[in-house]
Amino acid sequence: MLPSVHRVPAFSDNYIWLFEYAPDHVAVVDPADAGPVLAAAADRKLRITHILNTHWHPDHVGGNLAIKNASGCSIIGPRREQAKIPGIDRAVGEGDVVSLGDHHGEVLFVGAHTAGHIAFHFASANVLFPGDTLFAMGCGRLFEGSAADMFAALARLRGLPADTRVFCAHEYTLSNARFAVTVEPDNAALAARYAAVQQARRNHQPTVPFTLLEELETNPFIRARTVAELAARRSAKDAF
Numbered sequence: 001m002l003p004s005v006h007r008v009p010a011f012s013d014n015y016i017w018l019f020e021y022a023p024d025h026v027a028v029v030d031p032a033d034a035g036p037v038l039a040a041a042a043d044r045k046l047r048i049t050h051i052l053n054t055h056w057h058p059d060h061v062g063g064n065l066a067i068k069n070a071s072g073c074s075i076i077g078p079r080r081e082q083a084k085i086p087g088i089d090r091a092v093g094e095g096d097v098v099s100l101g102d103h104h105g106e107v108l109f110v111g112a113h114t115a116g117h118i119a120f121h122f123a124s125a126n127v128l129f130p131g132d133t134l135f136a137m138g139c140g141r142l143f144e145g146s147a148a149d150m151f152a153a154l155a156r157l158r159g160l161p162a163d164t165r166v167f168c169a170h171e172y173t174l175s176n177a178r179f180a181v182t183v184e185p186d187n188a189a190l191a192a193r194y195a196a197v198q199q200a201r202r203n204h205q206p207t208v209p210f211t212l213l214e215e216l217e218t219n220p221f222i223r224a225r226t227v228a229e230l231a232a233r234r235s236a237k238d239a240f
């Protein structure tokens, strides 16, 4: 059986993930805020052993210190941003392995949204934590990197198994879908997904996680064939 990943909503649209890599033991991915994480862990009797940070933005590391103080957990984050990661214990980069129980996750460098952004891929659990690099039908804004950096980052993620479950850090799906259908109006898979996510959001249901295969079929950013095409789509979305 694949490990559970528990969803903890925070702020207006953040998702914090509790990756239960061993029974009752969790790694917290990108804790925007400590309160809801500690409450969820207490409710479900989960022991927090690690925090995994994908990048330095405050809505991804804001809960680090309070969670560490409460749990004694160890914090793993991006080497190139380690000065901006509160409480960091271990800095990692491309090719490093993060072992959690029997699961050995690969660290992928995907700098673009921020210069040092990383993603965590646990193949044995079939999960990817891309932070703010890949969203459902979208990608992160280019705050510190270029379109070429994002193209390379998405190419990296595109190479993972298509059935990978993707746990991104925000519920941006509906807004992304509205834009995506303007880019690919004839994409039937995209039209069907847009209808499905509209229905889900009307019912206040989350649209994350999703599979990489869904992105390969409907995400105009991961589907961009050239850096120029990705750049044009990213600029258009920023103004959408």
Ligand SMILES: [Zn+2]
Pocket: 055, 057, 060, 113, 132
């Ligand atoms: Zn961010």
